[in-house]
Amino acid sequence: MAGLAAAFGSGAMTNSIEEIEFTNVILAIGTNTTENHPVLSSRVKRAVCQRNAKLIVIDPREIDLVKYATIWLRQKPGTDVVVLNGLMNVIITEDIFAKEYVKNRTEGFEALQKVVSAYTPEYVEKISGVPAEDLKTAARIYATANKASILYAMGLTQHISGTDNVKSCANLAMLCGMVGIEGGGVNPLRGQNNVQGACDMGALPNVFPAYQSVANDEARAKFEKFWNVPLQGKPGKTILEMMEAAHKGEMKAIYVMGENPMVSDPDLTHVEASLKNLDLLVVQDIFMTETAAVADVVLPSACFAEKDGTFTNTERRVQRIRKAVPAPGQAKTDWQIIAELSARMGYPMNYSSAEEIMSEINTVTPSYAGITYSRIEKEGIQWPCPNTDHPGTRFLHSEHFSRGLGLFHAVEYVPAAEQTDDEYPIILSTGRVLYHYHTGTMTRLSKGSVERCPESLVEINPVDAEKLGIDDGQMVKVTSRRGTLEAKAKITTRSGVGTVFMNFHFHEAAVNLLTNPALDPIGKIPEYKVCAVRVERA
Amino acid sequence: MEKICSVTIDGKVVEVSPGQTILEVAREHGIYIPTLCHYSKTTNVGACRVCVVEVEKAKSLVASCCMPVSPGMVIKTDTEKVRASQKLIVELLWASGNHDCLSCEQNGGCELQNLVYWLGIERPRFNIAPPNYKIENTNSMIQRDLSKCVLCGRCIRACNEIQVNEILDFSNRGHFAKVGPAFDADYINSECYFCGECVDACPVGAITFKQARFSGRPWEIKKVKTTCTYCGVGCQIDLNVHNNRIVKVTGNKDYVQPNEGSLCVKGRFGMDFVNDPSRLKTPLIRKEKGGDFTEATWDEAYDFIADSLTEIKKKNGPDSIAGLSSARCTNEENYLFQKFLRAGIGTNNVDHCARL
Numbered sequence: 001m002a003g004l005a006a007a008f009g010s011g012a013m014t015n016s017i018e019e020i021e022f023t024n025v026i027l028a029i030g031t032n033t034t035e036n037h038p039v040l041s042s043r044v045k046r047a048v049c050q051r052n053a054k055l056i057v058i059d060p061r062e063i064d065l066v067k068y069a070t071i072w073l074r075q076k077p078g079t080d081v082v083v084l085n086g087l088m089n090v091i092i093t094e095d096i097f098a099k100e101y102v103k104n105r106t107e108g109f110e111a112l113q114k115v116v117s118a119y120t121p122e123y124v125e126k127i128s129g130v131p132a133e134d135l136k137t138a139a140r141i142y143a144t145a146n147k148a149s150i151l152y153a154m155g156l157t158q159h160i161s162g163t164d165n166v167k168s169c170a171n172l173a174m175l176c177g178m179v180g181i182e183g184g185g186v187n188p189l190r191g192q193n194n195v196q197g198a199c200d201m202g203a204l205p206n207v208f209p210a211y212q213s214v215a216n217d218e219a220r221a222k223f224e225k226f227w228n229v230p231l232q233g234k235p236g237k238t239i240l241e242m243m244e245a246a247h248k249g250e251m252k253a254i255y256v257m258g259e260n261p262m263v264s265d266p267d268l269t270h271v272e273a274s275l276k277n278l279d280l281l282v283v284q285d286i287f288m289t290e291t292a293a294v295a296d297v298v299l300p301s302a303c304f305a306e307k308d309g310t311f312t313n314t315e316r317r318v319q320r321i322r323k324a325v326p327a328p329g330q331a332k333t334d335w336q337i338i339a340e341l342s343a344r345m346g347y348p349m350n351y352s353s354a355e356e357i358m359s360e361i362n363t364v365t366p367s368y369a370g371i372t373y374s375r376i377e378k379e380g381i382q383w384p385c386p387n388t389d390h391p392g393t394r395f396l397h398s399e400h401f402s403r404g405l406g407l408f409h410a411v412e413y414v415p416a417a418e419q420t421d422d423e424y425p426i427i428l429s430t431g432r433v434l435y436h437y438h439t440g441t442m443t444r445l446s447k448g449s450v451e452r453c454p455e456s457l458v459e460i461n462p463v464d465a466e467k468l469g470i471d472d473g474q475m476v477k478v479t480s481r482r483g484t485l486e487a488k489a490k491i492t493t494r495s496g497v498g499t500v501f502m503n504f505h506f507h508e509a510a511v512n513l514l515t516n517p518a519l520d521p522i523g524k525i526p527e528y529k530v531c532a533v534r535v536e537r538a
Numbered sequence: 539m540e541k542i543c544s545v546t547i548d549g550k551v552v553e554v555s556p557g558q559t560i561l562e563v564a565r566e567h568g569i570y571i572p573t574l575c576h577y578s579k580t581t582n583v584g585a586c587r588v589c590v591v592e593v594e595k596a597k598s599l600v601a602s603c604c605m606p607v608s609p610g611m612v613i614k615t616d617t618e619k620v621r622a623s624q625k626l627i628v629e630l631l632w633a634s635g636n637h638d639c640l641s642c643e644q645n646g647g648c649e650l651q652n653l654v655y656w657l658g659i660e661r662p663r664f665n666i667a668p669p670n671y672k673i674e675n676t677n678s679m680i681q682r683d684l685s686k687c688v689l690c691g692r693c694i695r696a697c698n699e700i701q702v703n704e705i706l707d708f709s710n711r712g713h714f715a716k717v718g719p720a721f722d723a724d725y726i727n728s729e730c731y732f733c734g735e736c737v738d739a740c741p742v743g744a745i746t747f748k749q750a751r752f753s754g755r756p757w758e759i760k761k762v763k764t765t766c767t768y769c770g771v772g773c774q775i776d777l778n779v780h781n782n783r784i785v786k787v788t789g790n791k792d793y794v795q796p797n798e799g800s801l802c803v804k805g806r807f808g809m810d811f812v813n814d815p816s817r818l819k820t821p822l823i824r825k826e827k828g829g830d831f832t833e834a835t836w837d838e839a840y841d842f843i844a845d846s847l848t849e850i851k852k853k854n855g856p857d858s859i860a861g862l863s864s865a866r867c868t869n870e871e872n873y874l875f876q877k878f879l880r881a882g883i884g885t886n887n888v889d890h891c892a893r894l
Contacts, residue, residue, distance in 0.1 A: 039800050
């Protein structure tokens with residue numbers, strides 16, 4: 001998000017899901033779309049199979065989308081910047097970039113040009129393993145399209161260079177004039193139902209709703225007036241900084257609403273020690289999660305089917321959720337719990353419905369100003385929607401970028417924080433599988449999902465399996481510098497030679513015991529896609 | 539689309555656009571033509587012939603779902619010849635399958651049943667000789683009873699053209715023709731992704747939601763439109779509720795963005811958690827570190843938290859308190875949560891797991 005915001009002035013998905021089906025070229029990098037965003041992946045497949053679109057897949061794993069790809073660039077994990085700079089090198093060398101667009105709508109081109117000039121196809125092949133000729137072919141396909149859409153997800157961002165990776169995608173799209181047009185854009189696919197909305201609503205340490213900076217005096221004054229209290233101008237701590245502070249004993253209380261950091265955070269041993277070091281841990285959830293189990297107070301909340309409200313999807317579309325069934329026992333909706341607790345603490349919050357809260361959101365959040373429940377009854381509206389007559393915005397940056405001119409960032413390749421060596425010779429990447437979701441608290445209760453995918457598997461290439469004497473279905477031990485676990489091996493060419501893949505849905509084989517908590521310095525996203533491990537027969 | 543010529547349909551002269559089918563024109567003007575194999579968003583195949591109409595000067599009845607209009611065309615949708623043909627087709631379909639509505643899950647929602655009723659067929663003229671397929675009960679999500687299949691091919695087109703999962707197709711010929719995954723495998727032994735698009739597409743009781751079996755009749759079920767709780771696509775789904783329980787999930791038939799009625803395995807079959815007995819039902823407090831949880835009232839829980847937070851804030855300042863909001867909760871809840879931290883507690887220590 002930080003990467004896109006720096007380049008364009010907004011971190012949101014630039015275009016709409018529908019447009020993916022009607023574009024000419026789709027470049028999918030670091031997104032295993034068919035498993036993580038299955039319904040959206042149908043649009044990609046329809047574009048290819050029914051509308052003659054070309055598909056470029058850039059991914060170290062032989063994901064299902066590869067079947068539909070016009071060309072597949074299989075880079076070594078952690079070398080995305082090399083490949084993206086390489087594409088731009090070819091496009092500039094062959095003089096097929098959008099000169100007018102670059103001149104009129106962007107800045108910083110010279111610096112970019114200088115940096116990417118070193119990333120010749122031959123150099124790219126050496127570092128990333130992507131054949132020089134394939135790189136050239138892909139570059140030509142993307143650059144010469146009338147409209148081309150870049151899709152990416154956590155495969156691109158969960159690296160220490162995650163922000164750089166995103167900036168490189170933005171560079172590529174601007175270089176070819178693909179931003180601000182229908183069917184184009186740089187499109188992050190959010191993994192969780194309301195990640196976009198949580199960010200929009202200011203559930204971030206540095207911004208109020210609609211990304212109004214807490215450090216900005218004017219923004220703060222506005223919220224002070226509206227909320228009727230003095231507010232702090234110093235940005236707060238991110239999730240991993242909170243854990244660090246708790247570990248040191250500086251953080252005394254953490255209130256968790258619907259999260260499970262005991263499974264989802266990197267370096268779980270550290271997280272557990274941090275949480276146990278608190279004076280007060282409150283967890284508000286629908287289940288006794290691993291995090292709730294170590295809490296001092298656990299509050300039962302209603303799930304999505306038991307309450308009214310809105311979620312904002314990955315394409316900025318604000319959509320209704322509706323109460324369908326009653327909540328179990330004494331469980332209450334999260335907003336009721338917060339409002340009631342806040343009143344006890346001397347800061348009353350009087351709302352009689354979720355819709356009333358939305359009315360307040362409309363007032364303080366310019367991009368949501370025109371999004372009311374009555375307007376989204378049938379179909380959601382995409383922000384920005386500045387007033388109740390506005391139809392919403394299908395794609396961003398059409399006349400000019402949110403920040404004015406689009407900014408190129410000259411990005412150099414930074415190797416992954418952890419490299420393989422003799423002791424830990426294999427790269428581990430983590431992610432999701434189709435049948436489960438995140439820490440598994442929900443999908444592991446679904447008969448069907450468990451039937452289809454009952455356990456965590458270590459996906460390993462046949463070449464490595466043979467070398468290590470591992471049979472399909474055999475238990476293996478996976479060890480990193482931080483921890484060790486056992487799981488079944490699945491021998492498959494989906495994993496490249498020298499790499500293994502595991503999902504993070506199963507706490508019995510909690511893969512985040514192994515992962516590297518090294519952070520992207522700007523996005524503060526942990527490097528879940530690259531850590532060095534040793535695999536052996538258990 | 540630009541209307542460039544006119545046709546006559548049931549005596550009414552109407553403007554049409556090039557490429558429109560007779561069926562489209564009829565629907566646009568409120569004229570009912572029954573269909574069975576027709577399925578929106580997929581290719582028109584004209585397989586069932588239920589949608590036949592008379593076109594002047596045409597040699598035979600034509601399938602309105604496939605026939606494009608042409609200038610001056612004169613169409614009749616409600617003639618004796620048309621109805622006789624439709625009846626014959628429906629009678630043959632009825633007779634060729636094991637359409638025992640008494641125990642069928644689709645009773646009340648079945649398109650074949652509706653056709654029989656609409657055409658006023660007392661009983662088929664032919665002996666009923668259904669194929670004797672075994673009910674496929676080998677997975678917990680989708681049940682198949684091919685004895686009820688009318689071979690309309692909607693499931694196949696939904697699988698290949700809408701989801702592009704490319705699992706289902708026809709095999710064998712004539713009387714032995716059937717639909718299914720490659721090598722006649724059960725779903726569970728195929729590459730099927732269990733998106734359930736085929737179930738939504740099936741007009742009869744051949745492909746049904748296993749867990750919804752005997753859990754409520756179509757007319758007893760309340761559909762509540764909402765947004766899926768899993769990934770960031772935000773599919774619009776219908777929770778099918780009976781006796782305060784979600785019995786199944788179907789794609790929303792308004793076909794709005796972003797999913798136009800399609801779902802994936804998580805949104806379709808991943809709602810068991812809502813009703814799981816392990817859901818938290820009462821506040822719990824651990825009165826001392828290392829002790830056990832004890833059940834508490836909301837008042838006790840609120841007091842415990844409010845007292846602790848107030849004391850911590852007094853002793854260590856507001857920045858010794860932090861909150862983790864959630865990408866799983868609503869906008870309204872996220873808004874309130876950060877407001878609580880910022881305005882109520884006085885700290886900007888608020889984040890969520892967007893990065894993980």
